[in-house]
Amino acid sequence: MLEIRNLHARVEDKEILRGIDLTVRPGEVHAVMGPNGSGKSTLASILAGKGGYEITEGSATFQGKDLLELEPDERAGEGIFLAFQYPVEIPGVSNTYFLRAAVNAVRKYRGEPELSMTEFNRRLQEKASQMELEREMLSRSVNEGFSGGEKKRNEIFQMSVLEPKLAILDETDSGLDIDALKVVANGVNALRSPDRAFLVVTHYQRLLNYIVPDFVHVLMDGRIVRSGNKELALELEARGYGFIEESLAAAR
Amino acid sequence: MLDLPVRPQSFGELYDSVVGVLNATSPEALAPLRETAIRQFRGFGLPTIKDEEFRYLDFRPIARTEWQAAYGSTLSRAQVEPLPLGDLDAPNLTFVNGEFAPELSRLDALPAGIRFGSLAEAIDEDPEAVLTLLGHLATLSGRLGSTNDERFTHLNTAFLADGAYVRVERGVELEVPLHVRFIQRADHGPLAAHPRLLLHLEPGATAKLVESYVGMAGSYLVNPVAEIELEECARLEHVRLQADSPGAFHIGAAYVRQARQSTYTSTVANFGADMHRHDLNVAVDGEYAETWLNGANVANGAQVMDNHTRLDHAQPNCVSFENYKTVLNDEARGVFNGKIFVYQDAQKTDAKQTNQALLLSPRAQMDTKPQLEIFADDVKCTHGATIGRLRDDARFYLMSRGIPRPEADALLVYAFTAEALERVSLPTVRAVLENALFDKLRKT
Numbered sequence: 038m039l040e041i042r043n044l045h046a047r048v049e050d051k052e053i054l055r056g057i058d059l060t061v062r063p064g065e066v067h068a069v070m071g072p073n074g075s076g077k078s079t080l081a082s083i084l085a086g087k088g089g090y091e092i093t094e095g096s097a098t099f100q101g102k103d104l105l106e107l108e109p110d111e112r113a114g115e116g117i118f119l120a121f122q123y124p125v126e127i128p129g130v131s132n133t134y135f136l137r138a139a140v141n142a143v144r145k146y147r148g149e150p151e152l153s154m155t156e157f158n159r160r161l162q163e164k165a166s167q168m169e170l171e172r173e174m175l176s177r178s179v180n181e182g183f184s185g186g187e188k189k190r191n192e193i194f195q196m197s198v199l200e201p202k203l204a205i206l207d208e209t210d211s212g213l214d215i216d217a218l219k220v221v222a223n224g225v226n227a228l229r230s231p232d233r234a235f236l237v238v239t240h241y242q243r244l245l246n247y248i249v250p251d252f253v254h255v256l257m258d259g260r261i262v263r264s265g266n267k268e269l270a271l272e273l274e275a276r277g278y279g280f281i282e283e284s285l286a287a288a289r
Numbered sequence: 290m291l292d293l294p295v296r297p298q299s300f301g302e303l304y305d306s307v308v309g310v311l312n313a314t315s316p317e318a319l320a321p322l323r324e325t326a327i328r329q330f331r332g333f334g335l336p337t338i339k340d341e342e343f344r345y346l347d348f349r350p351i352a353r354t355e356w357q358a359a360y361g362s363t364l365s366r367a368q369v370e371p372l373p374l375g376d377l378d379a380p381n382l383t384f385v386n387g388e389f390a391p392e393l394s395r396l397d398a399l400p401a402g403i404r405f406g407s408l409a410e411a412i413d414e415d416p417e418a419v420l421t422l423l424g425h426l427a428t429l430s431g432r433l434g435s436t437n438d439e440r441f442t443h444l445n446t447a448f449l450a451d452g453a454y455v456r457v458e459r460g461v462e463l464e465v466p467l468h469v470r471f472i473q474r475a476d477h478g479p480l481a482a483h484p485r486l487l488l489h490l491e492p493g494a495t496a497k498l499v500e501s502y503v504g505m506a507g508s509y510l511v512n513p514v515a516e517i518e519l520e521e522c523a524r525l526e527h528v529r530l531q532a533d534s535p536g537a538f539h540i541g542a543a544y545v546r547q548a549r550q551s552t553y554t555s556t557v558a559n560f561g562a563d564m565h566r567h568d569l570n571v572a573v574d575g576e577y578a579e580t581w582l583n584g585a586n587v588a589n590g591a592q593v594m595d596n597h598t599r600l601d602h603a604q605p606n607c608v609s610f611e612n613y614k615t616v617l618n619d620e621a622r623g624v625f626n627g628k629i630f631v632y633q634d635a636q637k638t639d640a641k642q643t644n645q646a647l648l649l650s651p652r653a654q655m656d657t658k659p660q661l662e663i664f665a666d667d668v669k670c671t672h673g674a675t676i677g678r679l680r681d682d683a684r685f686y687l688m689s690r691g692i693p694r695p696e697a698d699a700l701l702v703y704a705f706t707a708e709a710l711e712r713v714s715l716p717t718v719r720a721v722l723e724n725a726l727f728d729k730l731r732k733t
Contacts, residue, residue: 085689088681113691125686129704138700139690146691178704195690 038063038234039084039104039203044095046083053079055259056095061203064231068245068270069238071256072278077238078122080256081207084236085119086112099203113139114146116202120192120209127179132191133161135179136198143199161198168194168224186217193224204228205236210244222247242274255281300356301331303481304447307358315450316412322424326446333440342438345624345656346566346595351538356510358448359386359482362474364505369393372503373532373725374470377717379499380405381468382453386475387482387511389451393472402461403496408452408487419454423487426516427544429570432601433630433662441540445483445514452485457494457523466497466528466715473533475507484513490523490551497526499718502541504534504561515543519551521575526554528718532725533561535590542568549575549604556713557584558722559594560729566595576606584613585709585726588621589733595624602635605665609639614709615646616702617653618733624656631663631670638665642672647679647705649733702730 039061046054053076061067071077083090084097086109097104099115107115127135140160141151152160165175168190180188189209196204206225210218225235225248237248245253245267253269254261255278263269263281273281304327312320335352336343362385369383370376382405383393389407399405412419427442453469471484490496502511511533519525533539539562547553559565565588571580586594594617600609615623625644646655659672679701687697706726713719 087685087689108694109685109688110691110693110697113689119689121686121689125680125682127683127686127701127704129708130700135687135690135700138692138696139687142693142696143691199690 038100039236040096040098042096044083044097045093046079046090047093048079048090052093053259054083057259057261059254059261061234061236063202063234065252066229066235066237066248066250068250068253069236069256070240070242070253070270070273073240075256076259077240077256078207081119081205081236081238084205085109085117110142111146113199113201114143118196118199118201118204120189120196120204120206122207122209122211124180124188124192126181126183128181130179131176132179133175136161136195139195139199164194164197167227168197169220170194185212186214189213189221190217190224193221197224197228200228202232203234203236205238207238208240209237210239210241218244219247242270245270257281300444300447300481301327303356303358307448311448311450316409316416318412318416318420319449323447323449326443326449330440330443330447333443336438336440340438342597343566345622346564346593351510354479354508354510356479356481359388359480360477361388362386362476364390364393364472364474366393368505369472372472372505374468374499374501374503374530374718374721377466377468377499377721379466379468381470382406384453384471384484386473386480387471387484400461400463400465402458403463403467404454404456405467406454408454408485409450411454418456418489419487422489422516422518426518426546427514427542429599432572433632433664434628441512442514442542445485445512448483449485452487455486455488455496455498457490457496459491460493462495463497466499466718468499468501470501470503471511471513472503472505473509473511473537474505475509479508479510481510481512484511486513486515488515488525489518490520490525492520493522494520495524497528497715499528499530501530501532502539502561503532504537506534508536509534510538510540513541515541517543517545517553519545519547519553521548522550523548524552526712526714527556528713528722529555529557530722530725531557531559531561531565531567535561535563537562538564540564540566543570545569545571547571547573547575547578547580550577551575552579554581554712555583556710557596558710558725559584559586559596560725563591564593566597568597568599570599572601572603573607573609574601574603576604578604578607580607580609581712582609582611582613583709583712585706585722586613586615586623587706587726587729587733588616588623589618591620593622593624597626597628599628600630600640602629602631602638602640605634605636605638607635607638609641611642612709613644614706615644615655616649616706616730616733617646617655618649620650620652622654622656625674626658626660627672628660629662629670629672631661631665631668633664635665636667638668638670640668640670644674645705646676647702648676649679649702699730703727706730
């Protein structure tokens with residue numbers, strides 16, 4: 038589904054990704070962990086098409102298409118979704134209007150007919166109750182005046198409405214208390230299916246107690262330095278990122 | 290229609306050529322008003338860039354044009370209905386090129402307790418009620434500051450022969466809006482029209498006024514003046530749409546006087562004309578009054594959108610909220626000047642002014658000048674001005690959800706501007722303004 042090969046990226050003069058290789062197949066949940074500044078969020082942003090990065094080497098394909106050639110909206114049309122670390126406030130645009138525009142834009146991209154108002158509203162209500170989202174949040178401006186937890190829940194809600202093929206969660210757990218974390222995790226788990234994949238970017242292992250990954254990758258200094266199963270996350274939690282640095286140094 | 294042998298070269302000459310007709314066809318009481326006004330206008334003439342209050346406007350195209358006095362034009366209801374607000378379900382007074390058009394107005398089934406009709410007729414029937422206000426509201430004399438410049442109000446009064454007159458009696462609360470519309474159609478050469486509106490809410494009266502300017506053809510100058518008197522506890526919601534034709538010059542002014550505990554809520558939406566200038570002057574002359582001034586402005590091409598607002602807080606314990614938004618594309622130019630005077634007696638004034646501009650092109654330009662002059666010591670006054678471009682992070686957020694860039698940008702610009710329409714309480718009116726905004730942005 039997603040094939041990343043030797044991906045290098047820089048911002049201005051600073052090289053941030055220095056050769057990432059990663060393969061994600063349908064149905065899999067991959068966790069990407071790493072210390073601050075390792076390039077985790079850059080990887081998530083680049084996959085979603087955020088500007089400001091220069092790809093100097095390597096490739097990323099999604100279902101056989103060159104991802105790096107696509108605009109962000111085309112990537113969404115192909116089925117990629119990024120849950121933002123810092124969701125953006127958009128005063129004056131209601132959540133409902135925004136989501137309807139998004140759903141119909143994606144359907145148009147795929148050559149599907151637009152959803153009728155009734156169909157759309159039905160889907161919206163269903164997903165809103167699943168995410169324990171108050172009705173009132175639907176009519177409010179996108180993320181405006183939302184608490185940190187509400188913003189993150191709104192991201193997962195959008196994801197559940199848009200039903201992507203590959204969902205990238207960028208530090209969705211940051212700033213959440215344990216109850217909010219469970220709601221978010223339940224929302225993600227409800228979407229797990231054999232044809233949908235997740236890339237969960239996180240600093241802490243905590244989220245992975247609730248969203249259990251099939252693979253864990255450790256990103257350091259712009260490279261994946263170790264991959265394993267969920268046990269690796271527990272080891273990181275117990276020993277910190279330092280032990281990997283030490284073992285890397287020892288290997289040199 | 291006036292048949293003029295030669296085309297006059299200046300407004301003074303134009304006045305000389307039509308004053309006889311005006312004297313013969315309008316109420317006698319107006320003649321001295323006109324005479325005083327033309328004398329004052331002649332003293333000023335058209336502004337130049339040296340005139341502080343008009344420094345961003347170029348009056349040379351107006352000076353070069355051979356204007357004719359407003360001539361009549363015949364329109365049918367079928368032509369009028371498709372215009373913005375053309376089919377609003379409300380009593381309406383329609384003026385074509387400043388001339389009252391009863392055949393296009395809707396004056397049947399008027400609610401009880403209101404007077405809604407021609408100003409000239411009202412002067413004939415109840416001269417005192419009209420003449421104590423007419424021309425007396427439209428002046429800044431006696432107010433603070435040295436920047437009073439009323440030359441276009443004088444020009445309007447110099448040609449004053451009729452207009453719209455609205456009076457709502459004591460305690461009458463109107464649900465239905467009242468629509469006063471001015472349609473301009475210069476299909477026989479450049480014309481200058483000077484529409485006039487006088488609105489009077491008696492104590493405790495409540496009304497909603499929709500004032501619209503719509504152009505159908507040609508190059509014209511429209512120079513309207515509105516005078517609004519709000520007595521104690523009166524409440525007015527005032528919506529003003531400027532949708533004049535390309536090639537038009539719109540120079541308008543509104544003067545509002547608020548008595549104690551009155552509420553004035555103004556929303557202006559300015560989308561049309563090559564040159565737009567509007568002066569909104571509100572004198573808050575009673576305690577516990579409330580004032581809302583909102584504006585949505587969109588300009589493209591070489592349009593100029595110039596808004597001047599002036600709030601005189603002359604009495605204590607009043608609140609005012611002002612929010613003007615401007616979107617500029619191409620070489621368009623925007624001007625905002627917001628004066629707030631807080632008089633020495635006006636303790637506990639709470640005034641908040643915001644103006645924001647969005648530049649969609651590197652050639653667009655915005656000049657903004659908040660001007661607060663505060664002479665009381667126990668007040669809360671804030672102002673904020675921003676001039677910016679669309680936020681990259683917001684655009685990326687929308688695009689990452691599948692919305693293509695042009696739609697994402699349009700949505701962001703629309704949301705930015707539509708916020709200024711949020712005080713329009715009538716859903717039908719608001720929908721028309723939102724559609725007009727949407728149409729304008731699509732072309733922008």
